[in-house]
Amino acid sequence: MVLPLVNxxxxxxxxxxxxxxxxxxxxxxxxxxxxGPVVGTVGPDGMSATFSGVAHFSMVVGLLADVEPPS
Numbered sequence: 001m002v003l004p005l006v007n008x009x010x011x012x013x014x015x016x017x018x019x020x021x022x023x024x025x026x027x028x029x030x031x032x033x034x035x036g037p038v039v040g041t042v043g044p045d046g047m048s049a050t051f052s053g054v055a056h057f058s059m060v061v062g063l064l065a066d067v068e069p070p071s
Contacts, residue, residue, distance in 0.1 A: 001051045008046040015040050017051050031055050 009015075017030040017038040029037035032053040040051035 001054050002043075002048050003040075003051070004048050005042070005046070009042045009049075011042050011044050011046050013042040015042065015049050015051075017054070 017040060018027045019030045020026070021028045030051075032038045033055045034053055038051050038054055040049045042049050
C-alpha cells in the first residue's frame, strides 16, 4: 500500500503504520500478516511511503514525532 506524505521526508526513512482501535479509540501499531508491526519505507521522491504485509484496512493515520498538534 502506498500512502502520500503531507511533508517531504528523507528517502529510505522507516515508518510504522498505525490504525485506530475500534474499541478504545486509541492508536495502535497496525499488525502485519507476518506478525509484528507494519513498517514501511519513504520512497525515492520523499513524498510517499510504501507499506507491505498489511493484514487489514481501517482508518489510516499518519504521525510525526515530536510535533505538537495545531491548537
